[in-house]
Amino acid sequence: MTTAAHPLVAGARLLADDLLAPRAEHVDREGVPASHIEAVRRSGLLGVSAPREYGGAGAPDAVAREVAEILAGACCSTWFVQTQHHTPVKLLARSGLPVRERLLRPLATGERLAGIAYAHVRSFPRVSVRATAERGGWRFDGTVPWYTGWGLNDVMLLAGVCARDDVVFAFADAREQPGLRPSPPMRLAALSAAQTVSLELDGLWLPEESVVLRTPREKFAQIDIPRSTNASPAVFGVAYAALRVLESAADGAETAGALRARLDEVRRQAYALADHPVPHEHIEERLALKTRAYDLMRTATTAAVVAGGGRTMALSSPAQRLAREGMFLLVQGQTAKVRRAHLDALAAQAHEPERTFAPPR
Structure with a gap:
């Protein structure tokens, strides 16, 4: 590294x-x-x-x-x-609104932990949460499909779409309160441990002083492009962890070495693009590297399972956990553009020429 x-x-x-x-x-x-x-x-x-x-x-x-x-x-x-905490911190750091002085220091020092409740905005034109100006503040109504860290977070960054299709981002306390009701924790195939719930909003009112950003939805979509199209560091983290498990297997070292060399190169290229001074350029290249990183993560976690044999089916095995975590990362933060690029890449793989073998004599 x-x-x-x-x-x-x-x-x-x-x-x-x-x-x-x-x-x-x-x-x-x-x-x-x-x-x-x-x-x-x-x-x-x-x-x-x-x-x-x-x-x-x-x-x-x-x-x-x-x-x-x-x-x-x-x-x-x-x-x-x-x-989840780091996006609210970055948004506060860029904001000139009063909420910055109230929340940035306790979040920056770790005194308080923030979660996010805005991924649903990416599903526009479907509007899951509507924000309405009311009584010197904003009323939020609808359903937040996914909210992670319930019971662990102190505050949440909540977003809703208002009548002019602007997106309103505001901070709320991460607790049950009038107008906000959480579901029971979701049981998921992976990362149930992260305490994810859905949130029902029925007239949750937040004062104007809680707003950190109001922006046209199209502008938010542009800002969101680099976040969704760059390869996630977590994908590399899980892939490298799987390679370490593979290396510890009796006959996994050679396979791990070959995969590590490919992963190192994709990581180098992906991070070079992430550091590009113009974040909205090279979108196709970013997506191609993102899907290659997915492929290598999936291969590495599969190899760890294969090398471990039947004992990897035990819940005490890191290989099965990493494989499930990898599955989760395939869809974490997914947008329609990312999904289409990934499916197209998988379809292209399916059309690659098959290897043929001569029948034994």
Whole structure:
């Protein structure tokens, strides 16, 4: 990895090796405990990208990516809860509205943990949550299909679409309250441990002072393009973790070495594009690298299962957990454009010429 000298990377490795990875299978079955989140808080990782003047680390994007890889590879459920936090922090850092001074410091220092409730905006023209100006603030009505970290987060970044098709982003307390009711925790094929619920909004009212951004939906879609089209560091983190499992198998070292070389190259190219100064350029290349990263992650987790044999079906096996986490990452943050690109890539693979074998004599 390229940023090993940074103290936050060293801290993430220590946290992963001493706590997250040894407990990952237990957490996968029982849920992310508050003690894991507290350990992430103490490590300073919640402020990795936050401004220094507000108590954050102000670290480069390369450091934030590597921290994400390490956490996701050690315990994807814990990574997924804490990764929600970083988007609200970045949005507050760019905002000039009063909510910045109220929330940025406690979020940057890790005193408070934020979650996000805005992925539904990507499904436009379907509007899952409607925002209506009312009484000097905003009323939110509808359903947030997915909200991760319920019971662990302190605040949430909520978005709704108003009558002019603007998107309103505002902060709310992450607790049951008048106008906000959570579902029971969802039982999912992977990452149930991240305590994901849906939220029913029936007249949740938030004051204007809670708003961090109001922007045309088309502008939000443009801002969202790099986030959705770049390869996720978590994909690389899970893939590398699977290769480590594969390397430990009796006959897996050669396969792991070949896959690692390919993964290293895709990672290098993907991160070079992520650092490109114009985030809305090279979209097709970004998507192609994203799908190649998916393919390599899927191959690495499959190889870990194959090398481990029947014992990988036990819930105590990291191979089966990583395979399920990889399945989750295939659809995490998915947009219609990403889904189409991925399906097209899979279809192209299906049309590749098949190898033929001569019958035995």
